[in-house]
Amino acid sequence: MSDEPNIDRRAYLTTVGVGGLAALAGCAGSGADTSGSESDTDEAGTETGSGMESGSTLPDSVDIGSDIPYRPFEYKTTDGELKGFDVSIAQAVFEDQLGITPNFTDTSFDTIISSLNNGNFRVVMSAMTINETRDQQVDFSDPYFTAYQTILVLKDSDITARTDLKGKTVGVQKGTTGANAAEELKSEFGGDLAIKRYDQIPAAFDALINNQVVAVINDNTVNGEFADQNDAVRFVEGEGAAADAGKNAPPYLTLTIEEYGIAFRQDDDEFRQRVNEALAAIREDGTYDEIYGQYFSG
Numbered sequence: 180m181s182d183e184p185n186i187d188r189r190a191y192l193t194t195v196g197v198g199g200l201a202a203l204a205g206c207a208g209s210g211a212d213t214s215g216s217e218s219d220t221d222e223a224g225t226e227t228g229s230g231m232e233s234g235s236t237l238p239d240s241v242d243i244g245s246d247i248p249y250r251p252f253e254y255k256t257t258d259g260e261l262k263g264f265d266v267s268i269a270q271a272v273f274e275d276q277l278g279i280t281p282n283f284t285d286t287s288f289d290t291i292i293s294s295l296n297n298g299n300f301r302v303v304m305s306a307m308t309i310n311e312t313r314d315q316q317v318d319f320s321d322p323y324f325t326a327y328q329t330i331l332v333l334k335d336s337d338i339t340a341r342t343d344l345k346g347k348t349v350g351v352q353k354g355t356t357g358a359n360a361a362e363e364l365k366s367e368f369g370g371d372l373a374i375k376r377y378d379q380i381p382a383a384f385d386a387l388i389n390n391q392v393v394a395v396i397n398d399n400t401v402n403g404e405f406a407d408q409n410d411a412v413r414f415v416e417g418e419g420a421a422a423d424a425g426k427n428a429p430p431y432l433t434l435t436i437e438e439y440g441i442a443f444r445q446d447d448d449e450f451r452q453r454v455n456e457a458l459a460a461i462r463e464d465g466t467y468d469e470i471y472g473q474y475f476s477g
């Protein structure tokens with residue numbers, strides 16, 4: 180089973196897309212219906228897109244708050260098309276599995292949780308790490324991606340270990356777990372670290388290129404994507420959190436191990452469960468792996 184699976188999966192993904200449309204057209208059964216609620220009364224199979232299932236009513240569309248750009252999770256191509264791992268997963272989970280049209284709305288990451296709780300959108304999909312602080316304000320889906328905090332520096336930099344950052348200035352995105360990791364380094368250095376916080380990650384990368392910071396602390400695959408496109412930068416190498424945990428650690432230093440989740444308001448349990456079922460379904464049927472392969476080589 181070496182070479183063909185790719186082709187097969189691709190064909191399958193197309194099929195899933197069509198299946199999603201069929202589900203939209205009123206053909207119930209979009210896979211994940213294991214809820215077996217007793218009210219299976221089907222209300223005479225109306226042909227409208229919503230109400231395709233018993234019991235719970237799903238909306239026709241869902242607004243998704245996200246801070247764009249955060250490549251490769253959410254970004255616009257040069258012709259303005261929204262792409263990214265989160266965007267493709269949203270398509271598979273909401274549209275294809277649940278028959279709900281996903282609409283991404285661009286929003287500041289720093290205020291994204293309060294915006295969710297204010298009702299500005301229904302969920303957050305923004306490469307968002309599940310952590311305790313956030314878990315007190317929102318509810319998360321099951322994890323859908325593993326990430327690590329990493330340190331990106333200029334290629335000709337003399338920084339080769341985390342301790343080399345002592346006394347220096349690092350750049351982070353405001354309100355992120357990268358900012359938390361920088362704070363932790365700062366206390367590790369007895370306060371001897373300056374942290375510059377940028378509203379969006381591209382500004383932190385610019386600051387690195389322009390020598391305004393010596394490093395950017397940020398999620399591994401996002402740093403990696405930038406490094407792939409810019410010969411001037413590299414990861415700080417070494418072992419770290421991933422190696423300590425005995426995970427198959429990436430070849431660069433990892434400060435943390437994190438999991439991304441989709442965030443919901445705390446009163447949105449039923450919807451969250453449907454989304455969890457859909458996430459499980461796309462992991463099972465190969466769609467998740469197919470999407471993963473489109474954005475990540477490893």
Ligand code: ARG
Nearest residue numbers: 246249305306307308355356
């Ligand atoms: N994973 C990090 C966090 O949750 C960074 C997420 C930033 N996402 C974005 N779309 N800008 O804090």
